[in-house]
């Protein structure tokens with residue numbers, strides 16, 4: 001087989017590149033006619049003027065004028081030269097690239113070395129799990145979490161030995177210390193010596209979209225070990241705010257089912273995927289980011305996102321934070337389906353995204369829940385998961401009890417008001433108001449007046465902060481009087 005010339009390789013890369021695939025990793029796009037539209041990544045905008053034509057294989061921004069093909073896009077977005085982009089793509093596609101005159105190959109070679117090293121490290125950690133006498137605790141832990149041998153094999157789970165230089169000894173003849181460090185596998189000790197980063201831990205390989213190991217998550221097995229989870233640092237291959245754990249296995253199911261379930265931890269995803277819920281992913285030791293949402297949008301056309309974090313206080317916070325991030329990612333692209341639109345006859349595709357919250361009743365994380373009740377029960381929960389607004393309302397309203405004083409009710413109403421205001425459709429807004437007024441025994445018309453007044457504030461408050469504060473305090477007073485009046489009317 002004769003080796004290909006540089007230009008032949010470039011042609012092959014061009015033919016394999018899909019502009020939509022390339023752009024959608026970095027921009028959320030929405031189909032309109034034959035083209036796709038999104039907010040331009042090269043200039044700041046809130047309404048989309050950035051257009052991708054899959055037929056022509058090009059992008060064009062009508063705001064700032066940037067345009068070109070998939071390679072131009074990668075050059076601009078990564079701030080890289082043509083040869084750098086080609087090198088990266090060749091590596092990604094597994095195509096051997098002939099060297100060109102005056103070309104510094106070092107960077108790509110290093111990436112390739114790191115990629116090889118991580119793969120071999122994965123094999124090594126995996127083999128430890130079956131050959132080392134010190135894995136007793138690790139095995140017990142895996143058994144406790146219902147991780148079978150089949151799952152260990154499929155996810156290539158492993159174990160890092162307790163010694164300080166075990167991994168380095170293993171790879172001594174193959175890799176130089178700098179590559180080990182750049183792969184995130186070693187760190188400098190206080191004395192300045194190289195020591196293994198992961199010691200005495202269950203090793204969970206983190207893979208890119210194509211399934212290559214790019215990093216590790218490592219779970220402590222001894223009670224005294226800190227932190228509980230230790231992750232690889234960001235490297236030339238791994239950026240934790242861009243990759244989602246489980247995406248390699250989830251992506252085809254995400255396309256097929258058109259939804260994704262975002263969970264909190266590695267083992268939640270492993271449990272769910274192994275039990276048959278393949279479209280589960282998790283962020284790796286970081287909060288959800290806008291880039292994560294872009295990755296999801298690439299695979300789920302209607303962006304149905306199910307948030308399945310733990311149901312404790314920290315989990316609820318994560319749900320709230322993730323929601324804000326999702327909303328930010330879809331800015332300017334249309335409405336988000338966060339509340340029930342049964343009352344309207346509008347078609348589904350008018351939404352940019354749909355957010356639902358999966359929160360089983362007894363505060364269990366997905367992994368615990370699936371192990372106790374089975375995947376079918378969990379799938380039922382997903383199917384009936386409330387939309388974001390309904391979930392948020394139920395969270396606030398569950399604190400209500402009939403003995404609430406007018407002041408307590410006022411506090412509750414204040415929490416609810418911002419949620420109600422988010423509903424753009426008046427009819428649906430009124431339905432929600434009716435529901436809430438029944439539930440907390442507050443006059444419906446008073447609630448409607450509150451919402452209307454609050455809308456008015458939004459336009460007035462730009463004038464001056466002082467004026468705004470005064471208005472708010474008057475509003476609160478007014479509402480308190482109404483509640484008091486209502487209470488006394490009853491006696």
Ligand SMILES: [Zn+2]
Nearest residue numbers: 040043061064
């Ligand atoms: Zn632009």
